[in-house]
Amino acid sequence: MENKASSTNKSEVITSIMAIREKSKEKRNALLNATLSLVNNNGFHDAPMSKIAKMAKVSPATIYIYFVNKQDLINQLYLERKQAYTERAFEGYSEVMPVKKAFELIWYNIADYKLKELEESWFLSQCDNTTMIEEKVRQEGLKHLQPLLDLWERGQKEGIIKDVSPYVLYAYAINSLSFLMNMQKRELYQFDKKSLDEAFQAAWDSIRI
Amino acid sequence: MENKASSTNKSEVITSIMAIREKSKEKRNALLNATLSLVNNNGFHDAPMSKIAKMAKVSPATIYIYFVNKQDLINQLYLERKQAYTERAFEGYSEVMPVKKAFELIWYNIADYKLKELEESWFLSQCDNTTMIEEKVRQEGLKHLQPLLDLWERGQKEGIIKDVSPYVLYAYAINSLSFLMNMQKRELYQFDKKSLDEAFQAAWDSIRI
Amino acid sequence: MENKASSTNKSEVITSIMAIREKSKEKRNALLNATLSLVNNNGFHDAPMSKIAKMAKVSPATIYIYFVNKQDLINQLYLERKQAYTERAFEGYSEVMPVKKAFELIWYNIADYKLKELEESWFLSQCDNTTMIEEKVRQEGLKHLQPLLDLWERGQKEGIIKDVSPYVLYAYAINSLSFLMNMQKRELYQFDKKSLDEAFQAAWDSIRI
Amino acid sequence: MENKASSTNKSEVITSIMAIREKSKEKRNALLNATLSLVNNNGFHDAPMSKIAKMAKVSPATIYIYFVNKQDLINQLYLERKQAYTERAFEGYSEVMPVKKAFELIWYNIADYKLKELEESWFLSQCDNTTMIEEKVRQEGLKHLQPLLDLWERGQKEGIIKDVSPYVLYAYAINSLSFLMNMQKRELYQFDKKSLDEAFQAAWDSIRI
DNA sequence: CATGAATGAGTTTTCATTCAT
DNA sequence: CATGAATGAAAACTCATTCAT
Incomplete structure (x- = not known):
């Protein structure tokens, strides 16, 4: 195993990508759910990205991987x-x-x-x-x-x-x-x-x- | 009524006080109207006190004479x-x-x-x-x-x-x-x-x- | 009694001035006491002129009759x-x-x-x-x-x-x-x-x- | 260690994290020192967060990463x-x-x-x-x-x-x-x-x- | 003398977003 | 992909002081 990338075969790669996708979907959903919950309870004006991130258990920066901005x-x-x-x-x-x-x-x-x-x-x-x-x-x-x-x-x-x-x-x-x-x-x-x-x-x- | 100072009679004082009260009411109304307009057009989350003040043509500090806070x-x-x-x-x-x-x-x-x-x-x-x-x-x-x-x-x-x-x-x-x-x-x-x-x-x- | 000023004789004037002075001194003292009390309880950084005025039962503007500024x-x-x-x-x-x-x-x-x-x-x-x-x-x-x-x-x-x-x-x-x-x-x-x-x-x- | 990406071993990661921690500590100290200096020279009432930030060469917002508020x-x-x-x-x-x-x-x-x-x-x-x-x-x-x-x-x-x-x-x-x-x-x-x-x-x- | 109303400049704090890692 | 740290810009609010009356 000299090279990490070459050590995984095709089907493993696909599984891994799917796992990542699944994981990503989970994060995306967690973010959407957190947003809904915060907007519902605090109002749109008191649902900051930082709280959304915290509630979804991700970093604020991560939100911007899934969404271009708050809007x-x-x-x-x-x-x-x-x-x-x-x-x-x-x-x-x-x-x-x-x-x-x-x-x-x-x-x-x-x-x-x-x-x-x-x-x-x-x-x-x-x-x-x-x-x-x-x-x-x-x-x-x-x-x-x-x-x-x-x-x-x-x-x-x-x-x-x-x-x-x-x-x-x-x-x-x-x-x-x-x-x-x-x-x-x-x-x-x-x-x-x-x-x-x-x-x-x-x-x-x-x-x- | 020869002398300005001595000429201020009771009814004039009352008129003057009423004028002040009227002016105050006007400012209060201007603030309420500005708020309604901004909340309507921009939403509560984008109706900052500074904009409300500007629209009502008063200083932001003046708002707090008429209202204890934004809420x-x-x-x-x-x-x-x-x-x-x-x-x-x-x-x-x-x-x-x-x-x-x-x-x-x-x-x-x-x-x-x-x-x-x-x-x-x-x-x-x-x-x-x-x-x-x-x-x-x-x-x-x-x-x-x-x-x-x-x-x-x-x-x-x-x-x-x-x-x-x-x-x-x-x-x-x-x-x-x-x-x-x-x-x-x-x-x-x-x-x-x-x-x-x-x-x-x-x-x-x-x-x- | 056509003229207010002329209707008072000299001794009355003096008494009146003294009364004013006395009253003034009272206000000045009220202000000093209020300041001491507020600085003691809240600290210098939380003893605003407005609170001092309120505690001394005068208008904020009145303070500036007795003192040139807060310092x-x-x-x-x-x-x-x-x-x-x-x-x-x-x-x-x-x-x-x-x-x-x-x-x-x-x-x-x-x-x-x-x-x-x-x-x-x-x-x-x-x-x-x-x-x-x-x-x-x-x-x-x-x-x-x-x-x-x-x-x-x-x-x-x-x-x-x-x-x-x-x-x-x-x-x-x-x-x-x-x-x-x-x-x-x-x-x-x-x-x-x-x-x-x-x-x-x-x-x-x-x-x- | 031919490849940069693969060369990041555990001890290097730790060093890097420590560098970050060190840098953070530096900032925190800069803030504490700036505060002491300003309070000493100007008094607590004239040591605003903005000046503290400026003196510590960080943004005012950064203070709130290290301290929950001024107190x-x-x-x-x-x-x-x-x-x-x-x-x-x-x-x-x-x-x-x-x-x-x-x-x-x-x-x-x-x-x-x-x-x-x-x-x-x-x-x-x-x-x-x-x-x-x-x-x-x-x-x-x-x-x-x-x-x-x-x-x-x-x-x-x-x-x-x-x-x-x-x-x-x-x-x-x-x-x-x-x-x-x-x-x-x-x-x-x-x-x-x-x-x-x-x-x-x-x-x-x-x-x- | 006395004042209530007004305010510009400033206060503390927050926030959407970015960036080095 | 993921992140903690950082931040410029702006938020709500305060305050010493002034001014018309």
């Missing part, structure tokens, strides 16, 4: 969580389902996510009511909701859904949940099965004809 | 704007009005405020989705909404309003407007008379039995 | 208290007294002052171990001690007192009391009649032949 | 110098020495230190007559003097030393030197071999029976 870190975090959120929203959904059935599925998916993943939801809610995310990135995060808009359009054609702007539909049918989630986080309100059904009824009543 | 400045701003908002909400309202009529009045009041005073609304929205305001202060800001909760209770007794938590009612009937206001601010959506009426219909449908 | 305030305070201290030191002293008798009198005077006027003593002690007083002013404060130096010189001529520098005599015979006073202030040591006499004995032993 | 910097400086002082005081001392011999040794050690290390002594003197050091830290700094107290106790048992509080003994036998050191620093007094011996005689006379 990039926040942006990537936002996009990942937004995507996870939308993925959950459409779990089990198929475009051939009847409109109400489909909406019900999506609504309960979203409700389930928002109430179970309180931290992620609260983070997204902050991002959407703040200048911490650039408009461009926010747009990017929204595009995954298209299937819901398509569903509503179908519902409108079928005469089931009110013929109003999708923003109005979203405001009433979906966004209201954010407020309830906030209240739950602040421990002012507590969801149970019954109140969830009541909320769904209100959502549906607000958009159906 | 106090933000808190006072929040409370004042929240109060202005709730005052507008109940303009023309009387407890003897029929439930739907009363709700309609309040809803349109709020809609009118949120869409006309976009800056104030956006600021309040940020405050309510952020850690920048302490929970205690937020509670303080909420208490003026009681008449609406009372109205809903009456509606529930009369069998007009759904028998669900006031948080659910608020989420659907009122808070949805915040989302639409956000969209309007981002120039993704534009309200007109027709869409306003549609939104009201959705609000009412969501809470009525 | 002047401190200097005058130092000089006044130093003078009060030396005056007490020589109470009852006459140059014709025998040396030991005279020294005993002065020593007990000083001890009495240092232990009774703990605050004043602690303040002077700070001043003498700090750059807060300019050397020039400190010199000024020292000159009232001359009679003690003269006494020692007499004692040396009479062969009673060691023939060493007056600084050495002062260091041992007088300054040691400052240390004991400090300990008393910090509640590490408590003087009584017996220990006072012991201290005197040590003082006398250190300088007598 | 901590001062505390650590005080403790280090106090310890150096007491270490010097007991150089060559052994508990079996005869009382007077031992006292003489310690006394001259202290005198030597106080007169040679004028800056350190003046700094400690300021700290002990000021609120800039917290009482707790001052206590910490004092505990190293215990051997002297033990020596005195032995002297008292042997009937050599006056049976008075150790505070009195310290006030006369040791603290008097501080005053003389102050005078020397202010160039009002100049020690030489003869006057040093005179001072020792005064010290001994004040505490011996």
Whole structure:
């Protein structure tokens, strides 16, 4: 073993690279999680890179290996969580389902996510009511909701859904949940099965004809 | 009144004191306005006291004559704007009005405020989705909404309003407007008379039995 | 009584001026006392003019009527208290007294002052171990001690007192009391009649032949 | 050792780490020295972090790598110098020495230190007559003097030393030197071999029976 | 004389980012 | 890749002093 590099064969190299990648992913995730946690608890204005690094158990300098700067870190975090959120929203959904059935599925998916993943939801809610995310990135995060808009359009054609702007539909049918989630986080309100059904009824009543 | 010194009578003194008080109020207001504007445009994390001072055309040190620290400045701003908002909400309202009529009045009041005073609304929205305001202060800001909760209770007794938590009612009937206001601010959506009426219909449908 | 000024006769004017002077002296004293108290408790570095003013119940601007600036305030305070201290030191002293008798009198005077006027003593002690007083002013404060130096010189001529520098005599015979006073202030040591006499004995032993 | 990269062996790494540690220690010392110098010349109230940094040739931010805040910097400086002082005081001392011999040794050690290390002594003197050091830290700094107290106790048992509080003994036998050191620093007094011996005689006379 | 309000210059401290290793 | 140390720039806040009244 004169030379360190030559002593490892190809498959070992690949394994090693993968191990590194895995390790890197772990660090990247630790950083994203730390950021979310700090922004949630202290606010964006009190989530310094040094604290993020400490919480993720890496050096501050390491952050800049994974992200070009703080804004990039926040942006990537936002996009990942937004995507996870939308993925959950459409779990089990198929475009051939009847409109109400489909909406019900999506609504309960979203409700389930928002109430179970309180931290992620609260983070997204902050991002959407703040200048911490650039408009461009926010747009990017929204595009995954298209299937819901398509569903509503179908519902409108079928005469089931009110013929109003999708923003109005979203405001009433979906966004209201954010407020309830906030209240739950602040421990002012507590969801149970019954109140969830009541909320769904209100959502549906607000958009159906 | 031959002599200037001897001519200063009581009423003049009072006028002079009032002038000073007025001037002070002006400075305080300039500071509050500057803060709102900066927080709105740059976010809480990029609204330093130095910029606030510059915008209000005073020295940074002057801020501390009117507010004990930055948090106090933000808190006072929040409370004042929240109060202005709730005052507008109940303009023309009387407890003897029929439930739907009363709700309609309040809803349109709020809609009118949120869409006309976009800056104030956006600021309040940020405050309510952020850690920048302490929970205690937020509670303080909420208490003026009681008449609406009372109205809903009456509606529930009369069998007009759904028998669900006031948080659910608020989420659907009122808070949805915040989302639409956000969209309007981002120039993704534009309200007109027709869409306003549609939104009201959705609000009412969501809470009525 | 057409004219305010002319309506007062000479004796009234004098009384009035004296009243003003008295009132002024009161304010000046209040300021000096407030300064001493703040410097003692917070240190010179945390005794701002604003706090001094508040404690003396005057406006910050008023301080500048009585003192040209903060340094002047401190200097005058130092000089006044130093003078009060030396005056007490020589109470009852006459140059014709025998040396030991005279020294005993002065020593007990000083001890009495240092232990009774703990605050004043602690303040002077700070001043003498700090750059807060300019050397020039400190010199000024020292000159009232001359009679003690003269006494020692007499004692040396009479062969009673060691023939060493007056600084050495002062260091041992007088300054040691400052240390004991400090300990008393910090509640590490408590003087009584017996220990006072012991201290005197040590003082006398250190300088007598 | 053909290849630079592969040549870094363990001992070199250790050397390198030590070099870093050494460099860090240097910076820390530069900061402590700068602080002492500035506090001595300008007073605690005029020794801003910015000046300290400049004098130590580092950025102000760097100070906070080594000390948590200004108070901590001062505390650590005080403790280090106090310890150096007491270490010097007991150089060559052994508990079996005869009382007077031992006292003489310690006394001259202290005198030597106080007169040679004028800056350190003046700094400690300021700290002990000021609120800039917290009482707790001052206590910490004092505990190293215990051997002297033990020596005195032995002297008292042997009937050599006056049976008075150790505070009195310290006030006369040791603290008097501080005053003389102050005078020397202010160039009002100049020690030489003869006057040093005179001072020792005064010290001994004040505490011996 | 007396003052409340105002402020420029300065204070301590923090922070996003870089760099030598 | 990873890092601890370093830092310029800026943050929040303070303070001695002034000035219009």
